[in-house]
Amino acid sequence: MNSLLQIRGLAKRFTRGAYPAVNDIDLDVLPGEIFALLGPSGCGKTTTLRMVAGFERADRGEIRIHDVLVEGGSRTIPPEKRNVGIVFQDYALFPHLSVLKNICFGLKGKPKAEQLKLARAVLQLVGLEASADVMPSTLSGGQQQRVALARTLVAEPDLILMDEPFSSLDPVLRENTRAEVRSLLQRAQMTTILVTHDQEEALSFADRVAVMRDGKIEQVGTPEEVYNCPQTEFVARFLGRTNLIEGVASGCMAETDLGRLRLDRTAWGKVQVSLRPEHLSLIPPDPRAKRPAGQIVDRAFKGHDITYCVRFPNREWIVHTDNRNQFKVGEFALLTALEPAVVLKSEAGAEPAVALGAAD
Amino acid sequence: MPNQSWKPHTAHPPWYFVLPAVFVSCSLGFVFIYLGFRAFSDGPAALWELLWRERTAVLLWNTLRLAFGVMVLTTLISFPLAWLTARTGLARYRVVSLLAILPLAIPGYIMAWALLSLGGDYGIIQRLGGGSFPRITGYWGALLAISLYAFPYLYLNLRSAFLGMDPAQEDAARSLGRGPISVFFTVVLPQCRPAYLAGTLIILLYVLGDFGSVTLMRYETFSQAVFVQYSSLMDRQTASGLALLLMVIAGGLILLEVRLLGRMTLHKVGTGTVKAAGYYSLRPWWWVLVGLFLILVFGSALVAPLFAISFWLIEFPPAGEMPQVWRGLKDSFSVAVPSAFLAGALALPLAYLGVRYPYGRGRALERAAYFGYAMPPLALALAAAAVSLYLLPFLYQTLFLLIVVCSLHFLAEGMGPIRTTLYQASPRLEEAARSLGCNPLTAFFRGTFPLLLKGMAAGIAFVFLSVMKELPITYILSPWGFHPLAVNIWDLTNEGMYAEAAPHALALLVFSLIFIGFLMLREKRI
Incomplete structure (x- = not known):
């Protein structure tokens, strides 16, 4: 399938000589896909989004929408000609216009009757037909959010960009709104790019996720892929808690502190691997096992699961187990891996040749 | 890379x-x-000579003397007024703050007119049978006319500073063992500095640029001299030179202000919200003093000119x-x-x-x-x-x-x-x-x-x-x-x-x- 949005070698810096905000990224977003750009603040995700929208000029690289070059070389198509909709963090509703007029804003040029018909239809879609004539300031945050989305949808853009759209909602409202918006976008088969720093939001909202760091893309994949098979230490850490282990790999096994571990792919020599806390489990100490047991130093009961912190002579491990697995603080236990450990690329990017301070 | x-x-x-x-x-x-060009039109020597004339020194001295006097008088009026209307029970009466701003509507030359027409032969006081009361002119006349018009600029700045202060800082200082007077001098006063400098700058620039009050009061300053050179002697080159000098002094004042302000960052540190400032309570006999102060200020800044206008219109x-x-x-x-x-x-x-x-x-x-x-x-x-x-x-x-x-x-x-x-x-x-x-x-x-x-x-x-x-x-x-x-x-x-x-x-x-x-x-x- 041809990608709807194609980004090649995109780069941008704000001041000469400064570290680039966006540093040579490539991206492809497929039609109808909900795509998340995930990363910590300052990683360049919003700058990328604003370049796609046309609010920032790219220093180099190309952006194509439907195979049309919108940004690249000396060419830049102004935002109003790109047919790209955007939903801002603060919604940017026009405070001097009623909800209905806000929605009609992007329909200028069409006959008045048709404008009203389309606007009413989209208001019904977002469930706000009763609020057509009120001013935006009288609406709640979640309602304002839906008006902003309706205003963008009604203009029938090729692509919708959402810049941290849920971050100004309170947590209770956030989860519901997110689900509503997601089903709306899916029904409209709208290609969407979501920018967020919230890993849970990206994983639950998007079909695919790109994890960004320091202006570069670290990994692209489905939520399951990036969570379960992080390629770098940064991705492993950013998408949730994890245990990082150094070991010596030979083929599909590695020798580590935890004993011999199965690996998700073959590797040789010194490696760093990641094991999610829920991919570990605790078993009672066994005198026949050659491995040392660890002592439970912390235990947090969370209802459906329990998080343990287990201390070994040289480090501590985090373990999520289901609530049937009961150990007390101070007890000793053995760790076992339930899933293969994920081999991470070393920070330098190439061979994992760096001598990591492995345990003796 | x-x-x-x-x-x-x-x-x-x-x-x-x-x-x-x-x-x-x-x-x-x-x-x-172009002003610079005109000033140099007879050569730099002429401008140099102008600068070193004894008369220029006198004008400079008079201007500075007036500026200093206005600064002192406007401070004496604005500071208590701003504090009273921001941090005491007087703040509840908005009419007081309105009265404190209204002098801005009475420009210096109208104040000067009012002051001049009060005293002297055939002045209002004499006509009302008050005997011979000297006419206020010269330095004191100009000082009063300008100060009574311009003090609200400083008052407004100081008042918003008082209102914008985080009262939690004062509470913190009190809880650290300082008395109210010590808190005022160590916490409140230092925070007023940016507002004070900004307000004073506006007033000083006004003193430099005003010629209405000083010419009417026959007090010789830079601006008065520029005006006289221009209008009666038609000496355009001297006028341009003096005007250029006036601009340079104004520029110097602004640079000084920027330098003084640049070193200060006086905002709240931290993210807590600011609660509304509480009111200080004054003892009854203090209110008597406050009343006298208000009568003196509003009497001279508002009542006097309005009375003068009414008197002349009726008579x-x-x-x-x-x-x-x-x-x-x-x-x-x-x-x-x-x-x-x-x-x-x-x-x-x-x-x-x-x-x-x-x-x-x-x-x-x-x-x-x-x-x-x-x-x-x-x-x-x-x-x-x-x-x-x-x-x-x-x-x-x-x-x-x-x-x-x-x-x-x-x-x-x-x-x-x-x-x-x-x-x-x-x-x-x-x-x-x-x-x-x-x-x-x-x-x-x-x-x-x-x-x-x-x-x-x-x-x-x-x-x-x-x-x-x-x-x-x-x-x-x-x-x-x-x-x-x-x-x-x-x-x-x-x-x-x-x-x-x-x-x-x-x-x-x-x-x-x-x-x-x-x-x-x-x-x-x-």
């Missing part, structure tokens, strides 16, 4: 915002340069003078209304550049407006007269030139409220409009401009009010046969025709009192 040295794209403001801003800074810059009904008053009102309007709208139209793009492109050239262009405001109006008017006389003779003595100079000078006043509303309008609004199909200009007018209308209205009203009161610029640049109220008041007072000046003063006061009251209530400054 490879490829790390490319030159980034920078965002450029659209030309239609830049063009008016460039016009403003170019005209002001040109006027300034000498101004039937014969009325045609001139109506003409004066019409002339004042015909300069103030277009100037206000022109200033509003120029202030909008300047404020936009300053707020939306707050770096490099955008900020520099915006600063041009403050440059124009800081230029002593007398010097600006002289320079503009010279430019039009020698370079653009078709503009000389035209209403158009008067309007342009007035709006350039007062641009900064119009920009204040526009900036405030512009800061509240998120740039995302225009971007949303762009993504919904508007070009940049339409996006501005449909997405942002409607939100700026209130600020525009306030800005235009501020400039209107200031141009109505403005004397130096209108005096020097008025076309032949053009007699705005401000000029009439000065002329008649200068001739000693106090009774005839009264209806002109009343006409001006009616407008400025209404506007000041309206604006201050709207801007929530009271």
